[in-house]
Amino acid sequence: MLDELLKEDIKSLGIMGGTFDPIHNGHLVTAQAAAYQYDLDQVIFVPSANPPHKTEQKITNAEDRYIMVMLATMNNHKFNVSRIELEREGPSYTIDTVRVFKELLGEVDIYFITGADAILEIFTWKKAHQILKECKFIAATRPGYSLSKLKDGIYEKYRNQIFQLEIPGLAISSTDIRQRVQNKRPIKYQLPSAVEAYIKKRRLYLDT
Ligand SMILES: Nc1ncnc2c1ncn2[C@@H]1O[C@H](COP(=O)(O)OP(=O)(O)OP(=O)(O)O)[C@@H](O)[C@H]1O
Numbered sequence: 519m520l521d522e523l524l525k526e527d528i529k530s531l532g533i534m535g536g537t538f539d540p541i542h543n544g545h546l547v548t549a550q551a552a553a554y555q556y557d558l559d560q561v562i563f564v565p566s567a568n569p570p571h572k573t574e575q576k577i578t579n580a581e582d583r584y585i586m587v588m589l590a591t592m593n594n595h596k597f598n599v600s601r602i603e604l605e606r607e608g609p610s611y612t613i614d615t616v617r618v619f620k621e622l623l624g625e626v627d628i629y630f631i632t633g634a635d636a637i638l639e640i641f642t643w644k645k646a647h648q649i650l651k652e653c654k655f656i657a658a659t660r661p662g663y664s665l666s667k668l669k670d671g672i673y674e675k676y677r678n679q680i681f682q683l684e685i686p687g688l689a690i691s692s693t694d695i696r697q698r699v700q701n702k703r704p705i706k707y708q709l710p711s712a713v714e715a716y717i718k719k720r721r722l723y724l725d726t
């Protein structure tokens with residue numbers, strides 16, 4: 519199934535992992551900027567089934583999150599969505615996902631795309647040092663988080679593996695969108711209209 523998503527002559531791939539509860543324009547702008555800046559042939563969005571660091575919070579069922587990612591990415595020919603983590607049991611560890619892509623793609627350059635908040639937590643991820651050796655990271659700026667730490671200490675060792683990406687700051691988060699829906703405040707223009715319609719239709723986030 520995964521190999522069907524990947525173009526045959528692909529030379530560079532971005533993987534955009536996330537909980538996407540829901541996907542929003544911050545995710546899409548980040549993926550698009552990464553694709554442009556690093557000349558990526560494709561970006562595969564990978565919704566986590568069981569995000570390892572979000573075990574304490576209630577998360578919308580994986581199929582709804584997957585459908586929202588599909589709706590959000592359908593108009594971009596470089597974007598695709600993978601069910602790889604949805605079909606794997608247990609916590610959705612990035613090391614496992616990256617290794618499947620690597621095995622399938624061999625010499626293709628793989629970049630895992632994250633926002634500033636995620637990269638600053640990388641050393642709490644499973645086999646973080648291994649992931650950093652096995653794939654490159656694109657770390658996008660995000661309002662409220664500083665990437666200056668990437669210059670010191672433990673990050674120094676991986677300076678050739680982590681690439682900083684300046685994007686127009688979008689102070690949009692899934693947390694804020696969920697709260698807005700619950701409080702009947704507008705979410706228009708923070709996420710694609712098809713995703714907004716889906717949230718309404720499925721009555722998501724009304725009792726979070
Ligand atoms: N506005 C944004 N700008 C840049 N990167 C972002 C933005 N929102 C999310 N990301 C990045 O997208 C990836 C997936 O994020 P996630 O699905 O957890 O969204 P979120 O908005 O951070 O969610 P939540 O508020 O529920 O924690 C992470 O690497 C995160 O850093």
Ligand SMILES: O=C(O)c1ccc[n+]([C@@H]2O[C@H](COP(=O)([O-])O)[C@@H](O)[C@H]2O)c1
Nearest residue numbers: 535536537566569570571611612643644
């Ligand atoms: O592998 C891990 O230990 C790990 C721990 C925390 C986050 N991640 C991944 O980082 C991405 C962003 O996570 P999140 O929780 O901010 O949506 C997503 O693909 C997660 O699976 C991965």
